[in-house]
Amino acid sequence: MTIAFPDWLEPMAATLTQERFTGPEWIFERKFDGIRLLAITHQSNTLGTINPIKAITDAAHRAGALVLVDGAQAVPHMPVDVQDLGVDFYAFSGHKMCGPTGIGVLWARRALLEAMPPFLGGGDMIKRVKLTEATWNDLPWKFEAGTPSVAEGIGLGAAVDYLTQFGMDAVRAHERTLVGYAMEKLQDVPGITVYGPRDPEVHGGAISFTLPDIHPHDLATLVDREGIAVRAGHHCTQPLMDRLGVAATTRASFYVYNRPDEVDQLVDGIQKAQKVFA
Amino acid sequence: MSDDLYREQILEHYKNPHHFGELPDADITQEGDNPLCGDVVTLYLKLDDGRLGDVRFRGRGCAISQASASMLTDLIVGKPLQELKTFPTKDLLEELGIQISPARMKCATLSVNTLRVALNGDAGEEE
Numbered sequence: 573m574t575i576a577f578p579d580w581l582e583p584m585a586a587t588l589t590q591e592r593f594t595g596p597e598w599i600f601e602r603k604f605d606g607i608r609l610l611a612i613t614h615q616s617n618t619l620g621t622i623n624p625i626k627a628i629t630d631a632a633h634r635a636g637a638l639v640l641v642d643g644a645q646a647v648p649h650m651p652v653d654v655q656d657l658g659v660d661f662y663a664f665s666g667h668k669m670c671g672p673t674g675i676g677v678l679w680a681r682r683a684l685l686e687a688m689p690p691f692l693g694g695g696d697m698i699k700r701v702k703l704t705e706a707t708w709n710d711l712p713w714k715f716e717a718g719t720p721s722v723a724e725g726i727g728l729g730a731a732v733d734y735l736t737q738f739g740m741d742a743v744r745a746h747e748r749t750l751v752g753y754a755m756e757k758l759q760d761v762p763g764i765t766v767y768g769p770r771d772p773e774v775h776g777g778a779i780s781f782t783l784p785d786i787h788p789h790d791l792a793t794l795v796d797r798e799g800i801a802v803r804a805g806h807h808c809t810q811p812l813m814d815r816l817g818v819a820a821t822t823r824a825s826f827y828v829y830n831r832p833d834e835v836d837q838l839v840d841g842i843q844k845a846q847k848v849f850a
Numbered sequence: 851m852s853d854d855l856y857r858e859q860i861l862e863h864y865k866n867p868h869h870f871g872e873l874p875d876a877d878i879t880q881e882g883d884n885p886l887c888g889d890v891v892t893l894y895l896k897l898d899d900g901r902l903g904d905v906r907f908r909g910r911g912c913a914i915s916q917a918s919a920s921m922l923t924d925l926i927v928g929k930p931l932q933e934l935k936t937f938p939t940k941d942l943l944e945e946l947g948i949q950i951s952p953a954r955m956k957c958a959t960l961s962v963n964t965l966r967v968a969l970n971g972d973a974g975e976e977e
Contacts, residue, residue: 806888819888819889
């Protein structure tokens, strides 16, 4: 089954070109007029771009739009202060931050949550039920119907503790170093196209790239054999792949456990792959 | 089975594919793709008295998908159609002669699945 998207989406996306993906400035040229809710990612899982959420939120608010941020790629990798960003909704998931699957967090302004009806019925989300009416429970129970995911909640708490012991500033600094080093090293690979901004200040710990003569899946398999696990595919961003003119990219991503010598290993692996396909 | 996914024979088929091109007078033209990785294979089949008289293919994608399509054309040309309708995937995998990981199985079997769609209207049970 094919579902058609609204007809304003394509002309809006058409303003994005490959070089403009190096930064998120394009968004300020958009008019937010008439938009009631702007949903945007904090850090692109494909391009690595860290969007200037605070500035984008200011612009959206001036036009009367609320802002929902997908922070699944940001919260595990950098300090995030929802009050400072000024956003209205902020979501992230447990499994991207060393926690369990099946659990995540949606933060929202209290006034918005209070105005919203429950999305699910079940135990704990009601205060009082009569034959003729029901009263919803207070926050957060209004949105936590039924038996909670207890084990997942405890696991997510442990993940938060684990990351907090490093400090999120230190996690971000570590990744910034690795990204800066990788950007430098990848320049030495003949023919490579690296996507997203070059500047590690606005590029988080995920770098997508393609080579002219090696399919991303072949490249991923060969690099894997050198001990470096990377992902190849469309990264759940197929319209972006179309816009970049590629079927897929290979993506290396960094976290607290990676070291600079693994960047060297990645580049060695890419160069070995180039020899295989030479 | 070799552990070398990119052994010489596969790279040779990838770089110099057999039966590559189109058949203008093909009786059956069938495109198959793996949208998740962008592999595409189009088979052009010319039938001749109950046999596959000639075959060509066009495609783009990873080395495994394109080399396996090239090998498949060698295996099927001239064969009776009745036989090809149930062409076993394992015969192609044996010809590839390498360990295919679950992640790459769709690449390795794209061409043979496309052949089954061409002759039967569907790919049947995926192996």
